[in-house]
Structures are given as structure tokens and as C-alpha cells.
Amino acid sequence: MPGLAFFAPGKPQAVYFTNSGSPQAPTSATLKRYNVQTKATETIISLPATWIYDAQLSRDGLWILLNASVQNRSALQLVRIDGQHLQTLYCTPAGANVQSLPFAGTTSTQWSPDQQYITFVSGLDQGTPSVFLLTLKSGRLDTLLQGSSSSEVAYLPRTWQDDTHIILTSMHPHSDAPPADLYLLDIKNGTEQSEQKLQRILTTNELCWDFDSSSDASQLFVNHCQQQGSAPGSGRIDLFSPIGSNHPKTIFSSTQLAISHIRTITYGKTDALLFSAYNTIVGVSTEHSQDGLWLVRTDGSQLRRLTSYPYINLNAFGQYPWSNVSRDGQYYAVAPNSSPAGRSVMVGSLNGGPLTQVAIQSSDIAEVFLVGWTAM
Structure with missing residues (x-):
């Protein structure tokens, strides 16, 4: 894993991948990065006959881990952020797979x-x-x-x-x-x-819950939600301190927000909680006025809505802060399931404002997913 010569972390860049074809007959998989300041998109690497199931960025932002199907074999691969040094770390025996199960949260x-x-x-x-x-x-x-x-x-x-x-x-x-x-x-x-x-x-x-730990790994934040059919849902966030304790403290609750997913991020010089709210029940007409992405301090104060865009999905592959928020703490990225148009990757500012669409499914792109943030 050689370092990148003259690497000096600079402009925040959101990394994402696209798949073309189908899992059974993949055409290609492509890793890209989007510079939020210049609005430029660069291709990191394009992999023929490959289908990426999930991907993560390293702590230093220099390496991308891929769980992929390569010529119908399940493999863990590594590639540097500039597209160099692609290598296979592990390849499963024929007929076996490295499971990718994002329905579990990540x-x-x-x-x-x-x-x-x-x-x-x-x-x-x-x-x-x-x-x-x-x-x-x-x-x-x-x-x-x-x-x-x-x-x-x-x-x-x-x-x-x-x-x-x-x-x-x-x-x-x-x-x-x-x-x-x-x-x-x-x-x-x-x-x-x-x-x-x-x-x-x-x-x-429970059917609707999620969690994340604090940056110092001493605390556990757990969200609960009740998704209702004709009115906004309700939700709360409990703090377990230390992790594993039997006496949680409710730090935030709402009768308007169905909190579906939660992540700990660094905002300013302290931890904060990023959470998505989504009120839905299949087959029931629902009210979505409180849907979107929200930010709140870890003591439950200073609640702020970042976007009211519906169908917000946080990163499906990792829970580290850089999975959703830029390393300078200024931007965030999400992967909404913007039905009926399809899945997309969007970026926004933690200070508020509109979302910018970076990539979206199309006739030649079967999937698009967020990987995380680097800085170059």
C-alpha cells in the first residue's frame, strides 16, 4: 500500500461507484470522485466484467476497499484513490461469496x-x-x-x-x-x-431502529422510530453510556420525526448526530412533511434540518464519519432512492442549502452508490 507522492489533503471529494449490466452479466464497474468546489468529476478506475457490491474508504482517504464479483468470482480488492495499485486481497472458493447485506443497516x-x-x-x-x-x-x-x-x-x-x-x-x-x-x-x-x-x-x-457509537468508542447512540400511516411518525434517540449499560438516557424525542438511521459525525470540534427521517408504510398514503436529513447535538439540542429532500439514505456500506461527511466537516453526501427517477448521489453543505446531484441511475447505469469522502 504505497503512499501517494505529493499527496496533500485539500479539496473535499465525494467518491462513488456505478455498475453497468447486471450482477449475473456485468458490463463494467466504475469508481469516480466529485470535487465539491470545482464541480469536476474524475474517473478513478473502470473495471470491465466487474460488479461492485460494496466499497469503503480507508481512514487516511488513500485507499478504496471493494467487495466485487470479478469474472463471476467473489473477491475483495484494493485500489488507491488515484486508480493505481489495483490488487486482489482475497478470492472466495468457487460457489462461495463474500456476503453483502446492507439491509442490516450497513x-x-x-x-x-x-x-x-x-x-x-x-x-x-x-x-x-x-x-x-x-x-x-x-x-x-x-x-x-x-x-x-x-x-x-x-x-x-x-x-x-x-x-x-x-x-x-x-x-x-x-x-x-x-x-x-x-x-x-x-x-x-x-x-x-x-x-x-x-x-x-x-x-x-423492534422493526425500525439503528445505532452508532461515539468517536471515542465509549458511548452508544440508538434511535427508535414508529412509522405511521396518515400522520408524521415519532422517534427518539437513546444514549447508552458506557456501551453495554442497562440504563439508557433519552437525549432526544419527537412526535413528528420517524428517525430511520443515525450516524455520529464531527461537527465543529465536537460530536454531533446526523439522522434521516422517513415516514412510510407500504400501501398506505402517508404524510411526509417532516422527512429529510437532520442534525442535532449529542445532548439533544440545536436540532436543525439540513434538507427536506425525501427518500434520504445514509451510506449503506460504512458508519465512519467520512462515510457521509467530508473530512473538513463542511459537506455531506447521501444516496437517496429518488423514485421514480432511481437511486442517486447528492452532496450538500452542513450549513444548509440545496442539494447538488452528482450522479443518477440511467439507461446505461444500473446502480450508483456512495463510497465516502476523501480530500485531494
Whole structure:
């Protein structure tokens, strides 16, 4: 992973990818970056016969991790932000896949903050989902949590709490039940860990909820929402301090906002919470006057609406601050499902104002997704 000569972090750039063709017959996948100040778009790299399922940016903003299908083989790849040094880190055996499951909130492929490890799930389609750990320095692959065909529960990495702890969510692979409960896995406890070594840090059976941890990894923010059919939904944000405590404190509540997703960001010199509100029930005429993207302090004060644009989706692949907010804390990017036009990537200012559409699905682009922010 050689550095980039004369790299000096400068202008904020939003990184995204597009897929063309179909997952079964991909034409190409393209990584691009958009400069919010010059409004210029540059192609990082175009990959023939490739379909990208998910992608993440490294902490230093220099590298992009790809979970992709390359010539019908599931592979983890790495490419530098300038499109150089494309390399395959891991390729699954024939018939196996690195699972990409963004319905759980974010995908199960997660890169550690210190850029040393990648964790992912494989074996879900074979009925034996296991959590694996890939060490980048050596290329060694270990099984962190061994799956069993007799188990009714699978565990999916959601995000790294710090350099050695992974937050997992549990799910029932063969049911329609939503992801439930959060667990902490410590990689210092070794490989081939059993479920008994997991620390449960949250229990829930709700349909609409999400979480993120504070920047110092000591606190957990959990949002709950009730989506209603003919009136604005309601929601609240609870603080668990320390993580795993049984006595949450409600720091924000609303009878108007159905809070669907939440992320911790750095705004100014302190943590703040970015959250999306979306009031919907399938088949029911709903009222969306409070939908959009909102910003609030971690003590529940200074609530501010950033945009009323509907269908706001935060980054589906990562929960780090740079997944949604520029590294200078001035801009944000979202990936709305702007039906009926299709999915798009949009950027805006944390000081407010209109959104700028960066990319959108079209007749020759099957998918477009946000990766995160770098600065060049």
C-alpha cells in the first residue's frame, strides 16, 4: 500500500461507484470522485466484467476497499484513490461469496480504523455463515466466529468500535425477521470464537431502529422510530453510556420525526448526530412533511434540518464519519432512492442549502452508490 507522492489533503471529494449490466452479466464497474468546489468529476478506475457490491474508504482517504464479483468470482480488492495499485486481497472458493447485506443497516464487509484488518461474512448461502478476519499485512485469513448449520442465528459485522472490537448484529437467515440485538466481538480473544464469548450490548425486537457509537468508542447512540400511516411518525434517540449499560438516557424525542438511521459525525470540534427521517408504510398514503436529513447535538439540542429532500439514505456500506461527511466537516453526501427517477448521489453543505446531484441511475447505469469522502 504505497503512499501517494505529493499527496496533500485539500479539496473535499465525494467518491462513488456505478455498475453497468447486471450482477449475473456485468458490463463494467466504475469508481469516480466529485470535487465539491470545482464541480469536476474524475474517473478513478473502470473495471470491465466487474460488479461492485460494496466499497469503503480507508481512514487516511488513500485507499478504496471493494467487495466485487470479478469474472463471476467473489473477491475483495484494493485500489488507491488515484486508480493505481489495483490488487486482489482475497478470492472466495468457487460457489462461495463474500456476503453483502446492507439491509442490516450497513454491509458486513468492514475495514478496521487502523487499516490493518478486514472482517466479512461468508457461508450464508451454504447455511454455515462464519465471520472471517483478513490481516492485510500478512494476507492471513482466520475464522473469528465459526458458523454452524444447526444454528438459527447468524452474526454480521456492522462496524468496528475501535481497532480490536467489532460490533455485530444478529439475524435469522431463513426468516423475514429484521436484524436484532448487538454484540461486541474482541479479536484479542483469538480465532474460532464461540457465541458464548460475545458480549451482548443491546437487545431489541423492534422493526425500525439503528445505532452508532461515539468517536471515542465509549458511548452508544440508538434511535427508535414508529412509522405511521396518515400522520408524521415519532422517534427518539437513546444514549447508552458506557456501551453495554442497562440504563439508557433519552437525549432526544419527537412526535413528528420517524428517525430511520443515525450516524455520529464531527461537527465543529465536537460530536454531533446526523439522522434521516422517513415516514412510510407500504400501501398506505402517508404524510411526509417532516422527512429529510437532520442534525442535532449529542445532548439533544440545536436540532436543525439540513434538507427536506425525501427518500434520504445514509451510506449503506460504512458508519465512519467520512462515510457521509467530508473530512473538513463542511459537506455531506447521501444516496437517496429518488423514485421514480432511481437511486442517486447528492452532496450538500452542513450549513444548509440545496442539494447538488452528482450522479443518477440511467439507461446505461444500473446502480450508483456512495463510497465516502476523501480530500485531494
